[in-house]
């Protein structure tokens with residue numbers, strides 16, 4: 001992916017962190033994209049985006 005971001009709809013459920021901890025982390029009451037995120041993990045980033053219950057994860061490939 002070229003770019004991955006999380007919008008403020010995030011409810012901090014932790015699902016994206018479970019699916020792809022190399023890219024996502026929980027920080028307080030929101031998930032964020034890690035500073036050292038491995039954006040080459042396209043399949044799992046896509047899976048996290050598709051699994052997010054509030055569709056808060058967005059990406060550009």
Ligand code: SF4
Nearest residue numbers: 010011013014016052
């Ligand atoms: S899966 Fe969606 S709602 Fe859950 S922590 Fe990740 S971005 Fe937030």
